[in-house]
Amino acid sequence: MAKHATPMLDQLETGPWPSFVSDLKQEAASRATNENNIDFQIDPDAVDDLLGVLELSYEHGRCHWKHGGIVGVFGYGGGVIGRYCDQPKMFPGVAHFHTMRINQPGAKFYTTDYLKKLCDLWEFRGSGITNMHGSTGDIIFIGTTTPQLEEIFFELTQNMGQDLGGSGSNLRTPSDCIGQARCEYACYDTQAICYHMTQEYQDELHRPAFPYKFKFKFDGCPNCCVASIARSDISFIGTWKDDIKIDQKAVQAYMGGEIPPNGNAHSGRDWGAFDINKEVIDLCPTNCMWMDGKNLKIDTRECTRCMHCINVMPRALRIGDERGLSMLVGAKAPILDGAQMGSMLVPFIKAEEPYDEIKEIIEAIWDYWMEEGKNRERLGELMKRQGFQRLLTATGIKPVPQHVQEPRSNPYIFWNEDEVEGGWDRDVNEFRKHHLR
Secondary structure: OOOOOOHHHHHOOOOOOOOHHHHHHHHHHHHHHOOOOOOOOOOOOHHHHHHHHHHHHHHHOOOOEEOOOOOOOOOOOOOEEOOEEOOOOOOHHHOEOOEEEEOOOHHHOOOHHHHHHHHHHHHHHOOOEEEOOOOOOOEEEEOOOHHHHHHHHHHHHHHOOOOEOOOOOOEOOOEEOOHHHOOOOOOOOHHHHHHHHHHHOHHHHHOOOOOOOEOEEEEOOOOOOOOHHHHOOEEEEEEEOOOOEEOHHHHHHHHOOOOOOHHHOOOOOOOOOOOHHHHOHHHOOOOOEEEEOOEEEEOOOOOOOOOHHHHHOOOOEEOOOOEEEEEEEOOEOOOOOOOEOOEEEEEEEOOOOOOHHHHHHHHHHHHHHHHHOOOOOOHHHHHHHHOHHHHHHHHOOOOOHHHOOOOOOOOOOOOOHHHOOOHHHHHHHHHHHHHOO
């Protein structure tokens, strides 16, 4: 029997889609009956009280959670997000109800045994509520008390070989796509570089010292399965420098209807005959493709690796052989200054261990951001405030056409003194000698 009436929450169960309310009620009922005789280390009514405080928030039209303050595990400044209810007498089970971020396995590969251990640990020492996976990428443990934090941390690190993820003004938990483990489009080993960077930057991950949060995300190809271009301060997106490989016989097979497009993804519906002009060539964003008789041609110099043609005709078109990644910077969600997509910084760089060139760029960006960034200012907002040229100067990267977002509108050109042969003094003296009488 539920402790709290939740008429407004009940409405969320009436639609056609699965409801988180139903899941919470199921967990609350399971903890109330405790058929598995678990010695719960937090109040068994915690999930029931969570439903109650959410109902009260809907009723009052405001949040009943207050600032968490500083709570965590010894030696770490991140990984635990403090949560306290402002109605502890009414809802004692969630008087404190902290969230823990757990560093997810590479590409989110699990064994069933590992998942069972995670769930058993959280049922025992937490609320049993998890989020697999949120926009952070982490495994999210939702709801436990302060005394249980060190116990959970010990079990994770000592017995499960797992670590906490990032929270606060630090490097957030690096995240990667499934990469070469299962994807034929992956241009580099996303799991290898994600693991390497996670190990390399442990201090930045666990001890907040940045102006605000900073995210790495590793996409093996421009399909961007972890949405790095929209969600990370540095996006690592797989690409290639040489030509897309073309199997002209397979192109003809697609055109003749012998091979279904899109990997047969739309086999449940008759879309009519495949039209390569309508479905591929005319949709190329740079118009770099055309038919030369029976052969498909691609101008590599104009191709932006959008992946559309490869996705539509995967048996006819393949990624190139000279593979690496592009680094884009400044993406973020709309917190302070609106959403931003990543801007190209490094068009192509090899992704080979020990990744020294990549780390040099990362650390130059951090030095610049930590020196110039305001409190709670993401890298993208600093770039917008000071201009992309300042970032290029800080990283020592020479401007290339890929850095240009739009044609210049300012008619003035400004030169640094060291960019003018002989310096400004010589030029001023020459001007005075010839033009001032």
